[in-house]
Amino acid sequence: MNAMDRIIVALDTPDPSVAGEMVQRLGPELTHFKTGLEFFCSGGPGAVEALQDSGARLFLDLKLHDIPNTVAGAARSLAKLDVWMTNLHASGGAEMMRAAREQLPDTILLAVTVLTSFDEKTFQEHVGTDASVEDTVRRWSVSAREAGLDGVVCSPREISTVRGELGDDFLIVTPGIRPQWAAKGDQRRVTTPSEALQLGADYLVVGRPITGAPDPREAAGRIAREISEFEGSD
Numbered sequence: 166m167n168a169m170d171r172i173i174v175a176l177d178t179p180d181p182s183v184a185g186e187m188v189q190r191l192g193p194e195l196t197h198f199k200t201g202l203e204f205f206c207s208g209g210p211g212a213v214e215a216l217q218d219s220g221a222r223l224f225l226d227l228k229l230h231d232i233p234n235t236v237a238g239a240a241r242s243l244a245k246l247d248v249w250m251t252n253l254h255a256s257g258g259a260e261m262m263r264a265a266r267e268q269l270p271d272t273i274l275l276a277v278t279v280l281t282s283f284d285e286k287t288f289q290e291h292v293g294t295d296a297s298v299e300d301t302v303r304r305w306s307v308s309a310r311e312a313g314l315d316g317v318v319c320s321p322r323e324i325s326t327v328r329g330e331l332g333d334d335f336l337i338v339t340p341g342i343r344p345q346w347a348a349k350g351d352q353r354r355v356t357t358p359s360e361a362l363q364l365g366a367d368y369l370v371v372g373r374p375i376t377g378a379p380d381p382r383e384a385a386g387r388i389a390r391e392i393s394e395f396e397g398s399d
């Protein structure tokens with residue numbers, strides 16, 4: 166895969182025109198973009214279609230989670246949008262994941278495992294379990310694969326667990342990426358692009374280090390060079 170294709174630029178804005186301008190500024194070299202609930206609740210399917218028409222291959226980060234019948238319905242509606250990639254919560258269960266998969270046969274479908282906003286203690290207290298976050302991520306990743314999903318979204322510190330359990334033929338998409346030269350912002354546990362690839366990530370979600378840079382194209386180019394250098398030395 167070419168280095169630029171490993172980068173997914175997070176467009177965290179409710180404003181379709183701001184997102185569209187960023188796609189224009191970064192294309193055609195960069196084609197992978199992510200928008201989520203903020204964008205979708207504001208602009209709706211029409212804004213998603215407009216972004217795709219302007220050249221974006223879109224990861225629509227909606228994190229679906231409901232009973233299987235409802236998620237199947239949402240997935241059926243999403244199939245019409247023909248996005249490149251989307252996701253759901255593994256905690257919704259195997260039947261829910263299978264129901265979504267059936268409705269979205271041609272879209273890369275990922276599972277979100279344990280939200281990184283949980284730490285070990287709050288996760289165990291909230292769920293009422295002794296299982297660790299790591300074991301839960303491992304179990305839910307296996308369940309996602311068995312349900313026919315293509316991979317998971319996980320934080321850099323979970324990549325090696327998932328890769329170790331599921332091998333190479335399972336996609337890992339990871340946020341929390343910060344090149345050494347970029348500000349951390351509110352990200353606490355950050356990983357550089359080459360560290361994330363070394364751990365086994367396939368795609369890197371990068372937002373502010375690119376979208377907040379004075380020259381986003383130049384910033385994306387620097388990250389792509391770091392990726393190429395890592396892959397060249399691999």
Ligand code: C5P
Pocket residue numbers: 175176177280281282320340341342350352370371372373374
């Ligand atoms: O600007 P930044 O690079 O921090 O953006 C990262 C993107 O990844 C945002 O869209 C954010 O919501 C998402 N994300 C994250 N950490 C997680 C899960 C998702 O930063 N654990």
